[in-house]
Amino acid sequence: MPPRAPASRLSFYYAAYFGAVGVLLPFWPVWLSERGLSAPEIGFLIAAATGLRVLTNPLIAQAADRRGERKRLMALLSGLAIIAFLFFQGAHGFWPILLVTLFFFTFWSATQPLAESLTMLGVGADKLDYGRIRLWGSITFILTSVGLGWLLTGGGADLIYSAALAGIVITFVSCLTLPGYNAPASAPRRLALWPVIRNVRFMVFLFAAGLIQASHAVLYGFGTIHWRSAGYSDAVIGLFWAEGVFAEIILFAFGAYLLRRFGAIGLILMGGLAGVIRWGAMGVTGDIYWIVALQSLHAFTFGATHLGAMHFITETVAPSHSASAQSIYAAFVAGIAMGIAALFSGLLYGQFGGQAYFAMAAAAAAGSLIAAAVLFRGAFRPPGGARR
Numbered sequence: 001m002p003p004r005a006p007a008s009r010l011s012f013y014y015a016a017y018f019g020a021v022g023v024l025l026p027f028w029p030v031w032l033s034e035r036g037l038s039a040p041e042i043g044f045l046i047a048a049a050t051g052l053r054v055l056t057n058p059l060i061a062q063a064a065d066r067r068g069e070r071k072r073l074m075a076l077l078s079g080l081a082i083i084a085f086l087f088f089q090g091a092h093g094f095w096p097i098l099l100v101t102l103f104f105f106t107f108w109s110a111t112q113p114l115a116e117s118l119t120m121l122g123v124g125a126d127k128l129d130y131g132r133i134r135l136w137g138s139i140t141f142i143l144t145s146v147g148l149g150w151l152l153t154g155g156g157a158d159l160i161y162s163a164a165l166a167g168i169v170i171t172f173v174s175c176l177t178l179p180g181y182n183a184p185a186s187a188p189r190r191l192a193l194w195p196v197i198r199n200v201r202f203m204v205f206l207f208a209a210g211l212i213q214a215s216h217a218v219l220y221g222f223g224t225i226h227w228r229s230a231g232y233s234d235a236v237i238g239l240f241w242a243e244g245v246f247a248e249i250i251l252f253a254f255g256a257y258l259l260r261r262f263g264a265i266g267l268i269l270m271g272g273l274a275g276v277i278r279w280g281a282m283g284v285t286g287d288i289y290w291i292v293a294l295q296s297l298h299a300f301t302f303g304a305t306h307l308g309a310m311h312f313i314t315e316t317v318a319p320s321h322s323a324s325a326q327s328i329y330a331a332f333v334a335g336i337a338m339g340i341a342a343l344f345s346g347l348l349y350g351q352f353g354g355q356a357y358f359a360m361a362a363a364a365a366a367g368s369l370i371a372a373a374v375l376f377r378g379a380f381r382p383p384g385g386a387r388r
Contacts, residue, residue: 006179007128010119011136013174018137020167022144027152027160032097043093047339048098049105053164054335058193059329060110061117065320068185070118070147075175081107082168085233108168110176113326120314120322121181131255131307139250142245146238171191173225183319193344196320196325202316204374206329207264210310210337211367212272215279215360217341220347222356229353230286240291244298251303257303259311267308269371274300285355301364309333 032042045350064073084104091097122128196202227237251258260266278297281290309329317325341363348356 006122006126006181007176010115010122010128010173011181011218013040013115013178014137015140015246016167016171016174017115020164020171021137021141021142022141023148023160023164023167026145027148028164030152031160031164033093033158034146035097037094037097039329045098045101049101049109050335050339052102052106053109054331056106057110057113057327057331058324061113061323062193064114064117064323065183066185067321068181069182070114070121070323071175071178074094074114074118074178075172077107077111077114078168078172078175080126081111082165082172084108085165085168101147101296109330110327111171113371114323115184116330117182117268117326118178120310120326121183121278121319122179123311124314124319125181129256129322130310131252131259134307135249135252138245138249142242146242149238168360183322186322193328196321196328199317202313202325204370205268205309205312205316206332208272208367208370208374209268209305209312209329210333211363211370212275212301212305213333214337214341215275215363215367217338217345218279218284218349218356218360221342221345226349226354227286227291236288240295243292244302247296247299248303251299252307255303255307259307263375264308264312264315265371265375267304269368269375271300271302271305271308272364272368272371274304276361276368279357279361279364283355283361288356 026144029046032045033039035331060073060077067073084100084107087100088097088104091100119128119130119133123130126204144163144167148160151157219236223241224237227240228234232240262270274297278301281294313322313325313329341360344359345356348359352358359366
């Protein structure tokens with residue numbers, strides 16, 4: 001099968017998955033609010049779903065590593081996610097919605113680390129370009145989030161549920177079409193997570209990437225609020241957010257060249273250094289010209305860091321444990337690191353306003369130092385550069 005065929009199938013998955021995320025991330029709290037849930041209850045639902053993901057994703061990934069395949073498990077999980085999501089229609093009140101939320105996000109969120117593992121298996125087997133596959137997720141995210149925002153003007157919240165369900169169903173269909181890359185099965189009597197956890201180089205990398213990605217916490221939680229307080233309209237703020245996503249799309253398009261030029265850890269270091277500049281400057285100025293310039297750095301603070309992380313995992317962890325490594329990465333970065341950063345960002349922004357970005361610059365700087373230690377000093381490298 002020519003590389004273009006599996007690349008197109010994987011691109012279809014990313015487009016479908018992040019198209020659904022483009023509905024759920026910005027608008028699902030609106031649907032929950034229409035169901036009568038309070039802001040603290042909605043916050044608890046989001047936190048509970050994130051916390052559960054930290055526990056369940058690695059366990060599901062271990063099952064994938066023991067079998068060595070990804071495609072059928074992804075199809076099963078996305079199919080179960082459809083069934084779970086249908087129960088939201090009949091769920092009223094906090095406790096029923098919480099129960100459905102836990103079931104849905106257990107199945108839904110577990111597909112993404114498996115997809116990253118499957119894609120990187122294709123990178124190794126057929127020399128696929130991960131960045132040009134992943135960028136389709138960014139494209140559909142911005143299209144669905146902006147498009148649904150426009151459709152919701154004067155419309156009802158039921159459209160949110162319908163759009164999200166459609167995206168989840170399309171994701172299930174995309175899983176059925178995925179290429180069947182397989183990895184060597186891990187030892188059946190051995191905990192698949194253990195070789196990953198005991199890989200010191202991988203664990204140090206987790207802290208570098210986790211600090212840099214978690215440095216987005218103030219922006220994600222309070223960027224819109226901060227820009228509103230500076231007098232910008234919602235339409236202009238929407239353009240600020242769109243610019244960041246477009247910047248990451250451009251980076252993904254040229255990711256293969258950057259990877260050859262700088263390497264995986266080099267990209268992560270670039271992301272951290274860009275974070276020091278971006279967050280440090282955002283803590284000082286709210287001038288529109290500076291905002292436009294700084295939002296373009298999202299290409300590096302998120303895009304380069306993520307691209308570098310995906311390739312670093314492939315270079316450092318054996319294919320037989322790649323699903324576990326991807327799930328641990330997702331659980332640590334998107335769950336633990338971002339959760340802690342989000343908690344502190346609320347406290348910092350409430351106390352210091354825009355100067356809370358200085359703490360994010362410090363987090364990015366710390367991640368940069370760790371990445372630099374791995375890159376320039378060869379720290380924590382296994383003997384002979386072999387995978388553990």
